[in-house]
Amino acid sequence: MIRHIIRKEFTDIVRDGRFRWCSILVGALLLVALGHGWVQARNAQQEHAAAQATARDHWETQGEKNPHSAAHYGIYAFKPRLALSFVDEGVDPYTGTSVWLEAHRQNDFLLRPAQDATAAQRIGVLTAAQVLQHLVPLLIILLTFGAFAGERERGTLRQLLASGIGRRELAAGKALGVSGALALMLVPAALVGAAALVVGSPGPAASPLARGVVLAGVYLAYFTVFLALSLAVSAWARSARTALVILLGVWVVNGLVAPRVAVDLSKWLHPTPSAIEFARTIEREMASGAGDISPPDRDASTERLLAEYGVEQVEDLPINAVGVYLQESEEFGNRIFDRNYSALWDTFERQGVVHETLAVAAPLLAVRTLSMGLAGTDVEQHRHFATAAETYRRDLMRRMNGDMAENSRTGDFSYAADAELWESVPPLQYAAPTLGWVLGNRILSLLVLGTWLVGTVLVAAARVRRAEVG
């Protein structure tokens, strides 16, 4: 019996002109978004890789100079794109793409692509993820709102139930019929996405296929939530119209209102420091220290070296005291930067948790968080790369100051190192976080989405059981 329901529902939908057009539109948008995202991600990745190679070349061919001058010259790091970023570009347009790694200073990532775009481009972004998060649920609503309410209005519900089919069977049949119709559109898109992933994943290996499978699972769960919700409302509502109005209201709150409410709420709960306050705090602490972190004392540093090497005069030291001191101040600076940047990143993460928590009212927020996380385009993975770049900078500075300390004498400004030293610094190799790391960060969203899934399915089952016949 249930097979007939599924087939009837499926055939109905596929033959219905309105659905055909809607799903052709959504499917086309999905494919275009996937294609566009893929081309863009591939270009960006190639460009970043090329820029990274050129930056390395600049570093190696900078000529003979004092190692500390080389440290000031520094090197640029470019953020790589992970393989799945073509599905969901996430916050990438709003994080910088490159950072200058130089002496004494932890710089911010600059060049946010969104700064180059126009205001109009901020309101109408369409990535594959956004089609999946916004348009597919709408399609589900349009397909399901009449499942019970419509049959009831037409008087066919009584007839159906009289034929001996259980309500739950009827609901399952309808759900499967709708799913089948949706699969006609989603499966090809998923295959295209998987093919794109296999063909070209130029970014750092970060188990893209495993991430892709989990991503697909997350979206399936999200669609199931909407399917169950729509069935529940359809079984409960008096008329098909009421069901549609309620479901559209849910869609608007879920996709439009809740995400933006989360923005301002997160800023109220965890205020972001202003750029000028942030910069001035660092400047002040770099000058006079903070808490138990105090700036290195050059005289004390020299005294210690003199005692260590058992000599009287700085000139007699076998090493360059300036190099040692420079490294000490580098390490002092690092502690100040860690203090301030950790606080900033932590504020961002707490703000992110506000977004995740509001997912109890809007499942989109959980799905969006998971989607960006799996695509490698969330704030946490930006932090992950920023930390890797900063670690690289610190190692670079240690090597430069170390070479200066070891190979020159105090007061000797003529010492110059050459390409041998520059080449001895290993290039920046970024290891993207593992799937486990990503999911570990996203337990809250997983829990909330899971709760939505179980909750809506249970509510749908309960509502269907109690659905009135006429």
Add this chain to the structure above:
Amino acid sequence: MAARTVLRNEWRLLMADRALRIVLGLFAVLLLYALANGVVWLRFQERIVETVQTGNAERASAIEQELAAIANGAEPASRFSDPRDPYVLGGGRGTHTAVLTPGPLTALAVGQSDLLPYYYDVNIYTNESSFQQNGEVENPLNLMVGRFDLAFVVIYLLPLLVLALGYNVLSEEREQGTLALTLSQPVSARGVVVAKLAFRALLVVGMVLAASLLGTLVTGGFGSPGRVLLWCAAVVIYALFWFVLAAWVNSLRRSSAWNATVLVGAWLVLVVVLPATINIASGLLHPLPSRVQMVTAQREASNDAVNRRSELLARYLEDHPEMAEGVVADVTFSGALAWAATDAVNRRLEEVTGEHDARRAEQIALVRRYRFLSPALLAQEVLVDAAGTGDARYAGFQSQVRAFAERWRGFFVPAILAGEQMDASVLPDLPRFSLADEGSGDVARRAAVPLAVLGGLLVLVGAAAGAGLGRVRGAD
């Protein structure tokens, strides 16, 4: 007379409908929430602008005091921060920060103000790479989602409310069987629909305008009445567009359910799908040039100049005055030579950036043509521009800062090249940035075309609705 009767009846009907009262109440709450967000953001920016300007004043007075002390025979605190040196007075220590005050209606539309920098430090080292800044510190996630401001409510939610209020103005009468009765009175279907929608429009537009004016009043935005007027015009035309769309759909004489489906579909296409499709199309057809390549080009451009030892030494001593003991101040080292290298770098940077900016401007001009396809994009452009948080105002600010940096260099470089020292007598003549903010006229000129197109759409759909309604008979 008839119109007044319709209006009075409509008011009673609306007030009797509990669901509608709730929806209107909710809309009012959302308006106030949006307004509160905007005001908080504006106050934040105002506070920062004040901090920045205080910083300017503090730096200036510290320099003034030290110059006065030196004139009285005191020694400068450090040879490397001697304010008589034009490299110091015009360099890091004398930095003047150029500020863009928040747009007059920022509280109504946050626009680009959370993304683009609104102040730049200017000194003799300011060059094209100084403009590569992030602006305010902000969580990228929040930037991505965007703010819940009045502009958002107007562009996305207002049309939905209009559709909810207007989808069945005529179809309901027919479905309840009252259409024939109504039209047996001396009123036309057109008159009834116009009266009903006019009443609803008055209510909705009134609420939005009241919120806008309240926000303007609270934040002192009435200083630019032209902007307020443009904002209100955009709100009214955009809202009316959705009302006439509802009227037109009603004139097609279908069922309420059909009307609702079509109108929601229209909203989805015009507000969500079209802007997104336009962006995808423009991204494919007119991709913006990459900044990444520009960074590399800039680096290459400056490499050989930077490699000059003299400038490196100067930079080195600037960064590390404590290391300078033992370095004999060489008379020939100073000034001219170092500046020559800096200047060479600046010129190359300008070339590289100029090419990039020209390509970017071309692409954006192409992209902007497509906005005429979506009333939502047109409305957004006018709203944000009227608020003073649009791209144009920020671009204007940036070019003023460029000109100011040029003026700044013009003031100090001759002294640097001549190896001269400066004293307190130059202080009154130091260049100071004063913003030549765009006037309402400039904004109106930019907004004229999008507003005219929006108005044209309104007239077009309105005419179709009028014609369709003229054919409605009581017997339908």
